[in-house]
Amino acid sequence: MTVESVQPESRPEPAAAPDEPPAGQLLEPPVAGGAVPFLGHGLKLVRDPLGFMSGLRDHGDVVRLRLGPKTVYAVTAPTLTGAVALSPDYIISGPLWESLEGLLGKQGVATANGALHRRQRRTIQPAFRLDAIPAYGPIMEEEAHALTARWSSGEVVDCTAESFRIAVRIAARCLLRGQYMDERAERLCAALATVFRGMYRRMVVPLGPLYRLPLPGNREFNRALADLHLLVDEIVAERRASGQKPDDLLTALLEAKDENGEPIGEQEIHDQVVAILTPGSETIASTVMWLLQALAAHPEHADRIRAEVDSVTNGRPVGFDDVRRLTHTNNVIVETMRLRPAVWILTRRAVADTELGGYRIPAGADIIYSPYAIQRDPRSYPDHLEFDPDRWLPERSKDVPKYAMSPFSVGNRKCPSDHFSMAQLSLVTAAVATRFRLEQAPGSNDAVRVGITLRPHNLLVRPLAR
Numbered sequence: 001m002t003v004e005s006v007q008p009e010s011r012p013e014p015a016a017a018p019d020e021p022p023a024g025q026l027l028e029p030p031v032a033g034g035a036v037p038f039l040g041h042g043l044k045l046v047r048d049p050l051g052f053m054s055g056l057r058d059h060g061d062v063v064r065l066r067l068g069p070k071t072v073y074a075v076t077a078p079t080l081t082g083a084v085a086l087s088p089d090y091i092i093s094g095p096l097w098e099s100l101e102g103l104l105g106k107q108g109v110a111t112a113n114g115a116l117h118r119r120q121r122r123t124i125q126p127a128f129r130l131d132a133i134p135a136y137g138p139i140m141e142e143e144a145h146a147l148t149a150r151w152s153s154g155e156v157v158d159c160t161a162e163s164f165r166i167a168v169r170i171a172a173r174c175l176l177r178g179q180y181m182d183e184r185a186e187r188l189c190a191a192l193a194t195v196f197r198g199m200y201r202r203m204v205v206p207l208g209p210l211y212r213l214p215l216p217g218n219r220e221f222n223r224a225l226a227d228l229h230l231l232v233d234e235i236v237a238e239r240r241a242s243g244q245k246p247d248d249l250l251t252a253l254l255e256a257k258d259e260n261g262e263p264i265g266e267q268e269i270h271d272q273v274v275a276i277l278t279p280g281s282e283t284i285a286s287t288v289m290w291l292l293q294a295l296a297a298h299p300e301h302a303d304r305i306r307a308e309v310d311s312v313t314n315g316r317p318v319g320f321d322d323v324r325r326l327t328h329t330n331n332v333i334v335e336t337m338r339l340r341p342a343v344w345i346l347t348r349r350a351v352a353d354t355e356l357g358g359y360r361i362p363a364g365a366d367i368i369y370s371p372y373a374i375q376r377d378p379r380s381y382p383d384h385l386e387f388d389p390d391r392w393l394p395e396r397s398k399d400v401p402k403y404a405m406s407p408f409s410v411g412n413r414k415c416p417s418d419h420f421s422m423a424q425l426s427l428v429t430a431a432v433a434t435r436f437r438l439e440q441a442p443g444s445n446d447a448v449r450v451g452i453t454l455r456p457h458n459l460l461v462r463p464l465a466r
């Protein structure tokens with residue numbers, strides 16, 4: 001069901017990195033062409049981040065970028081991005097994470113490192129284990145069918161709002177169980193949508209004090225951020241007051257102990273809930289939007305999904321237990337994630353002098369790589385820009401180089417939610433494709449909008465009952 005499942009472990013190892021020079025003679029990575037005085041490559045990265053990151057592969061497997069006064073190392077070969085993700089020499093750090101921490105909290109699992117990160121992963125992991133997912137099946141089914149029940153044939157659907165709604169509702173209802181989540185999920189949707197929009201702006205255009213001016217945009221952002229933190233406090237307080245301990249992620253966090261066997265602090269519990277809800281909703285919402293766009297753009301695959309679901313369910317509503325038999329549905333999701341990965345850029349910082357692909361990487365170096373560029377590399381994928389879900393059939397997917405398709409990443413920072421995500425994406429895609437044909441409505445704009453994740457600018461679809 002996961003992306004990994006379409007890439008058998010027995011796949012041959014990719015070609016080794018180019019001949020490495022003897023120890024002590026490591027090379028400096030080349031500087032990518034096109035830098036301009038003072039700004040270096042910064043302008044290009046801001047103006048056309050996807051085109052710029054994709055073009056870097058022509059300059060080398062590891063290249064240096066000049067971003068103002070800073071040097072950043074960009075990694076462009078799949079093998080080497082895998083090496084970075086798997087190596088303890090690189091940690092989560094750098095400007096991207098620092099700005100996230102400032103807004104979302106410093107003690108969440110997504111930004112912690114070392115022993116704290118390991119302990120936090122141990123606490124949250126059971127809620128995401130493969131054998132924990134079936135318990136979420138009824139909620140995922142309910143939400144997927146509620147989504148299609150809300151839609152009327154011929155009436156335009158705002159995909160941004162609908163995708164956020166289902167993502168937040170599933171994450172909140174499954175992981176922080178409780179009736180109160182039903183009304184709070186709507187507030188969470190509104191707060192998260194505004195916070196993410198503003199966060200990206202603050203990350204790429206760090207104007208510091210200007211964001212503190214009492215301008216309408218800043219006020220709206222601050223209100224949404226405050227509401228997000230307030231909501232999380234309310235959720236935690238109500239659970240405590242209820243005295244209940246359902247078997248869920250929130251109970252695991254409330255009962256977690258630190259390295260001295262003491263209960264973890266209030267701030268850590270709060271930051272953990274934020275750190276799980278925020279990546280959990282933005283990534284799923286963006287992927288659902290791209291799936292709706294793909295169903296509208298490729299009706300032949302929507303028809304194949306419908307036929308596949310019918311053959312499995314004989315006309316009853318699709319359920320969680322059907323998902324593992326929906327091969328084509330899965331392949332459409334994986335292909336959509338290949339071409340439109342929610343997480344399009346990842347960063348790390350080297351904590352020691354190290355070597356990558358024969359090049360010297362100094363301690364303290366900031367590293368970036370782009371799953372978007374890696375997953376569109378013509379050296380890894382024939383007809384690399386074609387939407388071709390059948391490339392994930394076993395006989396073809398075995399030729400995909402290792403780490404050329406890792407939308408959930410690998411190593412110790414791998415997304416804990418790969419199974420959880422794939423299950424809900426499959427159910428939503430199957431439920432929509434069986435009930436409706438989709439077409440884009442007038443005024444829809446499916447051009448890529450680059451933010452913390454990639455998503456369409458403003459996708460509007462018209463569902464037509466089958």
Ligand code: HEM
Nearest residue numbers: 109110276279280283284287343407408409413415417421
């Ligand atoms: C981390 C992708 C859904 C929670 C990550 C990372 C990726 C990713 C690539 C690694 C980041 C890095 O290496 O720096 C995705 C995609 C999703 C998805 C593509 C859906 C399509 C979710 C959901 C949740 C979630 C639904 C929670 C409900 C997290 C957390 C981390 C993470 C907590 C940080 C893990 C750590 O640092 O140890 N995700 N994710 N993700 N994801 Fe997801």
